[in-house]
Amino acid sequence: MNLDDIASMFKLIKSNPLSVIGIAIVATFIVLGIISPYIVPYPDDAWGYTYNLDLRLLPPSMKHPFGTDEMGRDLFSRVLLGTRFSLIIAIGVVGIALVIGILIGLAAGYMGGSIAMVLMRLTDMFLAFPPLLLAIAFAATLGRGLANVIIALALSWWPWYARLVYIQVNSIKNLPFVDAARIIGLSTSKIMFRHILPNSLTPIIIQSALDMGSAILEAAGLSFLGIGVSPPTPEWGLLISQGWALINRAWWISLFPGITIVITVVGFNLLADTFQELLDPRLRSTMIMRGV
């Protein structure tokens, strides 16, 4: 991506208020994800170490803006610290999926022939599952826990990237500069990682960063179904499911984490819309299907 592209990107972002909102939300999310452990008003409540009998199920007030849960913990602190877990999940899932997807897509795209056929058939098999269903199977097999959630989601996520990289590599591998590199005798790995990779990946990496919203959404779904992170981790989906049983007595427990999820994912999706207008239109339909 050159300077002109970046300049036109900023122009496009500034011209659309929704894009500005998207950037603001995502930036806030990332900053809170990094600093939240240091700024939560009640750190022990946030990590779930406490049990305050006399503070159970208090409605929202100045002291507890989101109210308290059935253990008397400050919900605002827990939701705030949840930002960090969502950020970890989002980066972990997309990062691992991207690495697997790039390696497989690159190998298939550059080697071609029977290697490409085997790898892309494998990719198609994974893509035959509805989103999240495969992650459910992995998560049920691996068991609960933060790391397992990330692995389960990443293992069901990479095929999208593998296919995108494969298409992208195929479209540039016969361009003159790659031929030139081949003629002067560069090794295959050098051509793949020095020449093809940097020239095919910018749109995919940007898109994958914006997929983090979907990763947060799906991780919350796994937690709600009881195969996500384990308590007392303040993950948003888990907080909602803990409030479910008490919804008639304490609606705030489920309400606030849900609103936080919606705002965060909206931020990523608004930003994704902006970039889609900039990027290759051929990718667009795939992105819409992906659930962005």
Added chain:
Amino acid sequence: MPINKEYIAKRAASLIFVVLGVIIITFIITRIIPARPELLWTGPHATIEQIERARKELHLDKPIYLQLWYYLTDLFSGNWGVSWRTKSPVLSSILTALPATLELVIVAFLIAIAIGMPLGISAAIRRGTSLDNAIRVFSVVGASTPVFWLALVLQLIFSNWLGLLPAAKRVDEYIAISTGFKPLTGFYLIDSLFQGNIPVFLDVLRRIILPATVLSIYPMCLSIRMTRALTIEVLGELHVRSSISWGIPRNKVLYRYVLKNVLAPVIASLGLSFGYTIVGAFMAELIFVWPGIGYYTAMSLLSYDYPAIIGCVIFVAILYSMINTVVDLIHAVIDPRVKL
């Protein structure tokens, strides 16, 4: 309209390939990834004898290629294992629950198309106005909302607080029994209508509104976005612009050119969002106590009932592949440009 026989054969062949792929991947997940698959299969409170028996039943004492062979033959002969939560065979439980889920998902898709397409077209023809912006914001927010949270909130508001709609179940047993309602096909709306049983029909309809609305949000937002983008594209084409400038009424132009060009791709995209919707049904059915596949899967997940979980995963994945094939064929019929 003649439909290409070769195309059908090709799609059918690729469906078989996809189903085999799905089964092989589940084999890898359930038999190769875990260190001792029989422990997952029997659950946390199994005795040593039960574990040994499961080991034999799963053919874990045989080499891996034989295991895969038995895995395939078991699946195709309907031997999907026994749930240790309900103590009944997994496949028959799933098939019993299937109509409830299909009815819910179909109603959800009808709501999604009936609301989504008009909204998408009006956004496109009033592009750049505040109506367009409002519809676009709605479609982004809707696609960003967790299904289970939306289900909880709508249930809280419309049923617990306002008391407008029932919170759970498909039909009131008292009304069903007192009017002699017989669920024949399992699709209660159709059953009650054919039996002329209006009280049950209305009760089922009232109960399906909330869960179906929850599940319709995602496909609705998808169809808004697709319809809007496609309508803008079609309206920009030369022949459409000329027909508007010739003074052909706008409704006629919309019906003649826009709807025709928009319908096929929107239906194709909804076929893909079926996968998202049915997984959303796992959570929505759990919350609305809707006795379908979703409820069965979610209860199995919450009680860690491994055979049932994996059975549901395989079943839903195969169902999803089949529906995508059907959608592709429908797409080929209504859109003559599809020739593969």
